[in-house]
Amino acid sequence: MMAIILMIVTALVFPGIILRVRSLASGRKGPRLMQPMKEIAILLGKGSVFGDTTGIVFRIAPAISLSAILCSMLVLPFANQKPVISFDGDFIFFSFLLALGKFFSIIGALDTGSSFQGMGANREALFSMLIEPAFFILLATFAMFTGYTSFSGIFSHFNIAGDYYVLLFSILAVYIFVQIAVIENSRIPVDDPKTHLELTMIHEVMILDNSGFDKALIHIGSYLKFAIFGTLLYNIFATTGMSTFLHVVLFFLVQIVYAVIIGLVESFRARNKMDKNPKFILTILAIAWLAFVLILTMTSRLI
């Protein structure tokens, strides 16, 4: 339960921090920390406009996507605390459920029958499907290292305080997790949510026609996704034998650093050319294989 509460709290401030960092980096003062939440409140208060070519799929897709994200939170542990439900291979369920959410957001976009949304839909489909194996390879390396096949088993037996190899491995793992999170959430360098031209968007162009309640759900979903990956990141760092209070403090520290890094990357880095994206994603896949080689060495299978 703890994990869920912490994720919700993180999701409340996370986008605000990114926004603030971006503003500061470009020399502006920036909006208040809770501004994104206010925008969601405004959206929730508004009515809705539906495209006249859209059907039922367009209307139910955002709600189902968000449900998938909410449900996937149930299997995430927090430090030494067990998740709500834990079983062998819960990360398979987790990942496939997120894919289900993606499936719905893609066909929701296709339901509008506009040329822009189809464009975003197929890009999002391709990129997020290409990155899927990286997540599984990374978890396979974790499973090989710890001998467990569930989130809570893996994270409670993964201790970076061991030797330097483990540290190196966890740096790789963190890097891959961050990149997966970036791609899942369609941020720079794969996609730029603040771009002004529809032709160059991925995620934003898919949700052009959503309004009011549905749009609020989509935003909530993407904020929660950040928090989900943030929790996974923290779990890599979390060492056993600390008090829960210390864990919570460290958790927020990690989340803030994570948000600041994303904000800084977005301030100083340009978006990839669209053709470059597959290469970028496949590179991450290659790095995941590198982590596998590292694990082979560490568990003295290779040498």
Added chain:
Amino acid sequence: MNIAGIFILLTLVSFLVFFVRNSLKYFLSLFILGAGIIITCLWSLPVLLNKDTIEITIDLPFINDSLRLVIDKISAFFILVINITIPVGFLYAKGYLKPYYKTKTPLHFSIHYFSYIWLYLSMILVVMIREGTAFLIAWEMMAISSFLLVIFDAEDRKVLKTGISYLIQMHVGMFFILVAFLILEKGSGKMDFDSLPVYFSQHSNIILFLLFFIGFGIKAGFVPMHTWLPRAHPAAPSHVSGVMSGVMIKMGIYGIVRVLISLQSDFLVIGLIILGISLISALFGVMMAIMQHDLKQLLAFSSIENIGIIGMGLGLGIIGIAKGNHTLSILGLSGGLLHVLNHSLFKSLLFFNTGSVYQATHTRNMEKLGGLMKKMPWTAALFFIGSLALCGLPPFNGFISEYLIVIGMFKSLPLADLNHSVVLLCAITSLVLAGGLAIFCFTKAFGITFLGQPRSEEAIAPNEACKMMILPQTVTVLFILLIGLASPLFVKPVFEMVTAGFYITDTIPTVESSIMNLSKISILSGIFIGIVILLLVYRSFHLKRRLVTTGPVWGCAYTVSSPKQQYTAASYSYNYNYLAKPLLGTQKIMEEMEEEEIFPGERDFRSFSEDMFRTKLIDVPVGRISGMLKKIAVMQTGEIRHYILYAFVFILFVLLLTFFNLI
């Protein structure tokens, strides 16, 4: 009179289809199928649930011989798979064949129904017969009856040609099985599946296994033996493609499983061979599927992908046996075999609904469809459920089998040595990548066909499929949801079947923990559905109190948008095509724009990707052979004196040979 006697009687009654009145033909066939299903369920369900193998001996009339039918758990499982999809397909056919009543003669229908019954009977026999000759006869009946079903529309030359090419390829497969059986007879003295272990314990396992694998693999559709699949499915009527893809290709899997359970040595090599071919099948199948614009062809390639997933499960299971890793064996084999059932459910569902689309719009080309969901909501909903299940997404059945395979690999990773872990990781990567691409493929198939706006005249005013076509499919949907939501109920018998069939010992811890995990998945799936319902109910409540209007879709400030501006199937896969081109060799045919052409006229654009295996393995060699034969055809002059000359030369030749004592 015992049950077996009634079964024999059914085969004889089936000939009556030719003689009864027109209106009765369908119902007589339905009665025969129903009776057959009841009988085989009576045989197989007890076996599957608790009992041991049962044996039935039938004294054949007219010939002094008896037929021995053996039903063990594996046979019983495959009988169950057959028994679900066959009746649904036949009930669906009632509505689907209605437009043909005007154009086809009663004889056409008699042959069609008769073949359908015999396809069913022969498949049932294939999974029960152990004796080689009888098995081959049943196998041949299956090929011929399915051939007759495929060429229902034989007035179309293309259909006939496809049908004949299908028949030839089936017989190539049959040839391999025959050779394998002959080798078996020579080695063990008996031509019988039961004598396989005897043979395998004395001889090398690989060669005989490979012969069987190629023979059965052609039926199953493993790459590179898949070439008949993408052609035969679009040619056949939809209920037939559904049954063929859902059930008949699984007979190939049955054959492979039957050989696998008898293996005695060389497990590792054989497991690696199966796994390697399956990985290629899974990836190649889905990669090609994305490029197809013909819905049925897309589904056919996706069948190849799913056969690959089934094969992966089997291959991993055999590798597990080789390594003494019981967890991997039982989870891999159970996952693969459960996927047989799952695929038969969702793939037949997808084919049936593609048939409904074809009946309503007279086209299967996605580029001409679009917006069908508004006119055909039930068909769309059924196709949608099929797509989700096929992509292996929870809470549907496809997820359960993929989960079993993936968790089997993960659980054996910590103990694996270097080679083993590299193999496992390659398999995980490929399986997940194939799953991801399947999502790409089916968002395209569903999105382009059913969502958006109509892309052509045909798709503007289609009628919803009649109730007779939709109602039977609820049975399939029910099974899809049941397996997805109450998986322990279905997985447990599968575990028992695998344990008993492959003689795997020490399985209790794995089985118990897996059942525990699956029940937790069921709980989570239930929670997920609960959240969805809550959120949707709240949403409708929320929107009721607010202003809801409709307006034009955003067209980048361009106000006169038309359906032609929508994303098409080709443009949806454009980005993907950019990546996959080197592997698939996609080609496009278009006229380039002239420089001085100020007002461009109408022009065609077509993109397609050739199946490289088909070109290299079938088209090129066949072309060479027929080229050679054409050259020899110079001798066929039609003048009798030439033929006398040939005879004379031949006699002279033989004489000379005997003169020099050469023969």
